[in-house]
Amino acid sequence: MQIQNPVLPGFNSDPSIIRVDETYYIATSTFEWFPGVRIHASKDLVHWNLVKNVLDTTMMLDMKGNPSSGGVWAPDLSYADGKFWLIFTDVKITDGNFKDMKNYLTTAETIEGPWSDPIMVNGVGFDAALFHDDDGRKYLAQQTWDHREYHHPFNGITLTEFDTVTMKLKSETARTIFAGTDVKLVEGPHLYKVNGEYFLFTAEGGTIFTHQEVVSRSKSLDAMSFVVEPDGPFITNFDTPNSYLQKQGHGALVSTPGGEWYYASLTARPWHHENESSTDPRGWSTLGRETAIQKVEWDESGWPRVIGGHGGQTFVEAPKDAILTDAPADHSQHDEFNDATLDINWNTLREPFTEKMGSTGNGKLTLIGQGSLVNTFDLSLVARRWQAFYFDVETKVKFNPYSYQAMAGLTNYYNHSHWSCIFITKNDEGQNVIEVGENKGGLRNGLYTSYLRDNAPVIPDNTEYVYFKSENRQESYTYFYSFDGDNWISTGVTLDAAVLSDDYVVREYGGFFTGAYVGLAAVDYSGYASTAEFDYFDYKELGDHKAADGTLSWQKSESRFY
Known part of the structure; x- marks a missing residue:
């Protein structure tokens, strides 16, 4: 070995x-x-x-x-x-x-x-x-x-x-x-x-x-x-x-x-x-x-x-006396949220997952909207590590926000000042819409950008669930949405993955010791506790490197450049 x-x-x-x-x-x-x-x-x-x-x-x-x-x-x-x-x-x-x-x-x-x-x-x-x-x-x-x-x-x-x-x-x-x-x-x-x-x-x-x-x-x-x-x-x-x-x-x-x-x-x-x-x-x-x-x-x-x-x-x-250990081939994860406790791969920020954040079991993860993703005290976020450069993530969420101050969806996250999210929220006309936001750099808590703004897709009436996907391809990632789980629509928003790295964050200030995460979040800083229900979460690793023919696979090479 x-x-x-x-x-x-x-x-x-x-x-x-x-x-x-x-x-x-x-x-x-x-x-x-x-x-x-x-x-x-x-x-x-x-x-x-x-x-x-x-x-x-x-x-x-x-x-x-x-x-x-x-x-x-x-x-x-x-x-x-x-x-x-x-x-x-x-x-x-x-x-x-x-x-x-x-x-x-x-x-x-x-x-x-x-x-x-x-x-x-x-x-x-x-x-x-x-x-x-x-x-x-x-x-x-x-x-x-x-x-x-x-x-x-x-x-x-x-x-x-x-x-x-x-x-x-x-x-x-x-x-x-x-x-x-x-x-x-x-x-x-x-x-x-x-x-x-x-x-x-x-x-x-x-x-x-x-x-x-x-x-x-x-x-x-x-x-x-x-x-x-x-x-x-x-x-x-x-x-x-x-x-x-x-x-x-x-x-x-x-x-x-x-x-x-x-x-x-x-x-x-x-x-x-x-x-x-x-x-x-x-x-x-x-x-x-x-x-x-x-x-x-x-x-x-x-x-x-x-x-x-x-x-x-x-x-x-490997050691000459190594005893073969059974372990998964990669770190892909599919969660239907059937258990009353979170899978060992999930993490929360600073506090354990409790009823204040939500609950899990019976086929759904419920998150109660709290502070924004900048908040270091009260936050409803469950996430897992990026463990490969190439992977797809998708989820299915039901959410009826109180206002634009309420958001729920899929996030790629490094820390309070460097993250992005595709989420359901409300526009000024009272319609439920899909938005992509990114927070990065410039200030201690980052600068926020709404990418879809006036062109945010309106969720059709009587739509119970919205599907979100993130396709992560080493140097960038792209958000998609779907209303049926089969036909995916690109948001047109492709973001620089470098923003979610130690090396990018260190240019802003001295905290740069973790790594990128992907997960599920619910925000309602209005204080009205809008609640989101997530039906499943799927993290599928595709391989660490892109070969010359475009396929994704591990390459046995001592060089980090391909």
């Missing part, structure tokens, strides 16, 4: 990988999306299944009002003393000099839970990770935040001993063990002990195209005792602009039962428009930061090295 990267496509970033017996687990960041912390499982490192969303109640995670790209950053999953340990950060401020946050610890005897009520451990910095030493002592390693304008905000990696009796940190033991290199922005620490030495893996360069991972080692955990790996960095794509995988860095190390070593890291697969340079801009990562796995060997001096070079590989040799 071969590992084909990325192994977790579409917004699965900051992977923390461990092995318990024969099973590998990866925990990934979820930011403002609820539930928090996705965990995938595999026995071969090739095929992965989503098995748990850990933080699934407001007791576990309260993110109401969190800014976009705030929330759950870089969870750390570990296993010791017969149970799983999960450290996660809830970030409340994403820009400016301050980065208010809290780090929490929760534990469980099985990955499915129940997980304990989170314990707040500190707020020193994000990307906290728990290290279990072989003498039974435990330590928290973390990025350290410095708000002072005359210091660099990333103030090294702090290590603090954790007391398992009191379940608190021994703050008096805190010390800086690594200041980072001249690349700066040191974060994402993970500590390991191999052959009697401590190895510290840290990310640097920011989670953009300058991203990298460096390794340092020490014979002790004393302050500033770690020495950086020569001939580094360990992994980066800064100097491999034509590689299929980009932005590799922040991640974690794992060994197989047979003694092989692998490294799971975040990555991205940018594309560019035909009229753009292939290197500047390097591209648009609409699927967000994904997870890749590289094989690692140890050199004669005892340093870890990525096989194939620090740029990594798209196709990687």
